[in-house]
Amino acid sequence: xxxxxxxxxxxxxxxxxxxxIAGIMFMISLASMVASDSAPAKAEENSVFVISLDGTVSERxxxxxxxxxxxxxxxxxxxxxxxxxxxxxxxxxxxxxxGIYLEGGASSFDxxxxxxxxxxxxxxxxxSGKWIIAYADQYMQSSYYVASVxxxxxxxxxGMIDFKGLGGKGYYLTGLYEKIGLKYQATRxxxxxxxxxxxxxxxxxxxxREQREAFLQGIWQHWLADMAEGRKVTAEQLNxxxxxxxxxxxxxxxxxxxKLVDGVMYPDDIKTVIKGKLGIDSDKTIxxxxxxxxLDLAEEEKTEGDxxxxxxxxxxxxxxxxxxxxxxxxxxxxxTVEDLNKLAADDDVKAVVLRVNSPGGSxxxxxxxxxxxxxxxxxxxxxxxxxxxxxxxxxxISAPANYIVAEPTTVTGSIGIFALIPNASELxxxxxxxxxxxxxxxxxxxxxxxxxxxxxxxxxxxxxQSYVDRGYDTFLGIVADGRGMxxxxxxxxxxxxxxxxxxxxxxxxxxxLGSLDDAVxxxxxxxxxxxxxxxxxxxxxxxxxxxxxxxxxxxGSYLDEEMKEMxxxxxxxxxxxxxxxQRNRLQARLPFSLSIK
Numbered sequence: 001x002x003x004x005x006x007x008x009x010x011x012x013x014x015x016x017x018x019x020x021i022a023g024i025m026f027m028i029s030l031a032s033m034v035a036s037d038s039a040p041a042k043a044e045e046n047s048v049f050v051i052s053l054d055g056t057v058s059e060r061x062x063x064x065x066x067x068x069x070x071x072x073x074x075x076x077x078x079x080x081x082x083x084x085x086x087x088x089x090x091x092x093x094x095x096x097x098x099g100i101y102l103e104g105g106a107s108s109f110d111x112x113x114x115x116x117x118x119x120x121x122x123x124x125x126x127x128s129g130k131w132i133i134a135y136a137d138q139y140m141q142s143s144y145y146v147a148s149v150x151x152x153x154x155x156x157x158x159g160m161i162d163f164k165g166l167g168g169k170g171y172y173l174t175g176l177y178e179k180i181g182l183k184y185q186a187t188r189x190x191x192x193x194x195x196x197x198x199x200x201x202x203x204x205x206x207x208x209r210e211q212r213e214a215f216l217q218g219i220w221q222h223w224l225a226d227m228a229e230g231r232k233v234t235a236e237q238l239n240x241x242x243x244x245x246x247x248x249x250x251x252x253x254x255x256x257x258x259k260l261v262d263g264v265m266y267p268d269d270i271k272t273v274i275k276g277k278l279g280i281d282s283d284k285t286i287x288x289x290x291x292x293x294x295l296d297l298a299e300e301e302k303t304e305g306d307x308x309x310x311x312x313x314x315x316x317x318x319x320x321x322x323x324x325x326x327x328x329x330x331x332x333x334x335x336t337v338e339d340l341n342k343l344a345a346d347d348d349v350k351a352v353v354l355r356v357n358s359p360g361g362s363x364x365x366x367x368x369x370x371x372x373x374x375x376x377x378x379x380x381x382x383x384x385x386x387x388x389x390x391x392x393x394x395x396x397i398s399a400p401a402n403y404i405v406a407e408p409t410t411v412t413g414s415i416g417i418f419a420l421i422p423n424a425s426e427l428x429x430x431x432x433x434x435x436x437x438x439x440x441x442x443x444x445x446x447x448x449x450x451x452x453x454x455x456x457x458x459x460x461x462x463x464x465q466s467y468v469d470r471g472y473d474t475f476l477g478i479v480a481d482g483r484g485m486x487x488x489x490x491x492x493x494x495x496x497x498x499x500x501x502x503x504x505x506x507x508x509x510x511x512x513l514g515s516l517d518d519a520v521x522x523x524x525x526x527x528x529x530x531x532x533x534x535x536x537x538x539x540x541x542x543x544x545x546x547x548x549x550x551x552x553x554x555x556g557s558y559l560d561e562e563m564k565e566m567x568x569x570x571x572x573x574x575x576x577x578x579x580x581x582q583r584n585r586l587q588a589r590l591p592f593s594l595s596i597k
Contacts, residue, residue: 042297043096046278047287049087049294053136053143054104055079057114059314059357059387060329060540079291081114081387082312082536087294088121092128094297097289098278100125102150105136105143111357111388112166112219113407115142119226120515122149131277135270138162144260145223148230152262154270159252161260165242166216166223174202181427185451187465189472190416190496195587199420211498218500219409233259305531306350308523309343310385310516312536313354317361317369317393317588331358333365339538340372344379351381351523353534354401355516360393363417363471363588370478373400381526385519386410386510391498393588395509396475399482402526405519406501406510413509415479416496417471417588419464425455475588483508 054077061080091097100122109115122132126149134147137156144161147153155161177183177199186196194208204212224235231238241248241258248254255261265273274286289297315330343349354373360366373382377400384390384398386406391414398404398412406412428434436453440446450457451464476487476494483490485508493499493507504510512518524532 043094043289043294044287045096046280047097047289048274048278049091049097049100050288050290051084051087051100051102052079052104052291053102053107053134053146056108056110057081057084057118058110058329059114059355060312081117083291083295084118085121086298087291088125090294090298091289092125092130094294097130097294099131099133099274101274101288102132102134102147103136105134105139105147107140107143107146109142109388111409111411112142112223113386113388113409113411115146116222116226116407116409117387117515119146119149122146126151133270133274133277135265135267141166145227148227150230152273153260154263154265154273155252155255155261157252157264157266159255159264161249161255163242163249163260164245165239166220170204171198172202173199181424181431183423183426185421185423185457185461185464186418187421187461187468188416188418188496189468190418190494192498193414193416193418193496196418196420214503215411215498215500218503222409222502231259302533305533306527306529307348308351308353308520308527308529308532308534309346309349310353310355310520310534310536311339311343312357312538313369313397314357314387317358317365317397319362319365331361331365331369333362333368336369337372340369340376343537344372344376349380350529350532351383351527352376353383353385353516353519353523354398355385355387355519356390356394356398357387358394358397359389359391359411360396360414360588363393363396363475366393366396366588367474367478369397370400373397377402381523383519383523383526385516386412386501392416392496396478396588399479401482403512403519403522404510405512405514405516405522406504407515408500408502408513410501410504410510411498412501412504413493413497413499414588415475415490415494417468417475418496419468419587421451421464423452423454423457425453428453429455471588 056078058078058080060082061078088100091100102122109118126132132150133152133154134150135154135156136143136147136159138160139147139155139162141162141164144163174184184196184199186200188196191207192211194205194211197205197208221235224238228235228238241260248258252264256264263273271286272282275282275284278286280286313331313336315328317331317333319333321330321332343352376382381403382401384401384404386398386404388407388410390398390406390410390412395412395415429436436449438446438449444450444460444463447460447463451460454460473487476490479485479490479494480487493509499507499509501510501513505513512522520532520534
């Protein structure tokens with residue numbers, strides 16, 4: 001027994017000593033990471049900025065912890081548009097960075113406008129006289145659009161270019177619901193407000209077809225013009241190639257013949273091309289810089305003059321965080337209102353640029369945000385910068401601004417309201433044999449039950465329709481007040497119709513086609529600022545906050561990715577069904593997604 005206690009005590013002491021040593025090593029590592037973060041970064045002479053076009057590009061991306069890369073947990077597949085543009089500008093100004101290498105071509109962008117903004121930043125980079133080279137095993141269409149700005153485009157000997165135009169089919173679940181005895185009851189205002197059609201029709205309505213054809217053609221014409229300029233061909237030639245792509249591109253050499261690429265080669269050969277651009281010997285190593293390394297080179301933002309806040313509002317507009325597997329960023333109504341109130345009270349902030357990239361969502365949350373913006377506008381000017389989307393509820397929160405700037409291919413408008421209520425009377429009563437009975441103090445005391453389970457609920461549906469009508473009238477008033485129009489004028493261009501910004505400009509839904517920088521300049525002008533600097537809000541979580549983030553949040557993100565991988569095309573409709581149970585009944589939301597590859 002004495003020996004047992006001796007060995008047990010020795011073991012415990014060993015564990016304690018090991019934990020102390022591990023703690024000391026952790027603190028040393030932590031200190032060195034903090035020190036390395038604060039140390040000035042420097043690019044070696046004759047460096048190349050390598051941008052991977054094999055990930056997902058969204059409005060913003062959260063930072064990984066310093067330990068993430070060490071542990072193999074760094075998410076290199078998600079890139080923030082804000083980081084990419086900042087890094088490209090940094091590379092443009094850094095004399096040691098001689099060019100940009102676009103590697104790979106399977107990126108997906110959260111909207112056509114996101115791809116356009118990245119391409120515009122690369123085009124601006126070339127004004128410095130520096131070069132851009134692109135190479136990939138295969139190019140998805142949006143990645144090729146971005147790569148078309150390069151001085152030279154190369155492809156693998158066994159490569160492929162996805163070049164077929166824009167389009168796609170949506171899912172319609174009505175037939176499925178009929179089989180199980182479920183029916184969705186839709187109340188809406190706006191003949192183009194087609195969000196309800198995926199569960200109330202079996203095919204696309206003519207109004208929805210009209211608006212989709214219009215904005216897809218508009219986006220495609222913008223893309224054709226940009227690609228034609230980059231490849232020194234005509235837009236008509238490219239459009240014909242898209243029509244004939246299945247027949248024309250029998251081999252990889254046909255891409256070169258069609259002037260889509262400048263050369264066909266293996267990966268090792270592209271290194272020789274880049275070394276030639278750098279003027280270095282074939283046995284030398286290319287100094288490569290990643291996105292994070294170039295961001296480290298960025299000079300500290302100047303803080304001379306007055307402050308302009310850039311407030312990022314991106315994702316679906318919701319009343320409260322959705323309890324689901326989804327890890328998508330969202331605009332939470334109460335949180336956003338609180339943030340805007342703080343900006344209104346901050347005397348150091350002289351103007352606000354609201355960066356909107358949202359398909360809309362809860363009509364109630366959208367209206368609360370609109371009200372907070374109205375109050376903010378009384379104290380300082382607001383300029384909206386529209387990203388990929390600023391539609392429906394996304395347009396509602398844009399309407400009170402002094403001025404609206406949008407990218408040419410921004411999807412906007414969709415001024416309309418809808419509500420969807422499932423009716424399960426056939427499923428529950430006819431198929432399962434469940435019946436309902438009860439008492440109520442008032443005539444419509446069981447209103448909710450009747451909507452969902454009663455076969456005869458026409459009165460309740462009429463009431464819900466009047467509720468939607470009232471919401472639409474409020475929406476018309478918000479836009480009319482913000483844009484200096486009458487309700488009748490807004491209704492003419494409303495009706496739930498979706499527009500791209502280049503078409504929205506002449507009908508006064510936006511004031512200018514331009515970038516986030518243009519919006520910042522306009523805000524400075526409206527606030528009469530000579531010297532100014534911009535600060536993003538809300539600030540991104542630093543690496544320590546990310547490290548301390550909840551396990552559930554990380555678990556949700558992981559499960560979300562696993563669900564996407566497992567379900568494929570079924571992921572989106574199934575997740576929409578899950579989210580619908582948690583959404584506000586009254587919705588001002590875009591009926592579709594334009595995520596492209």
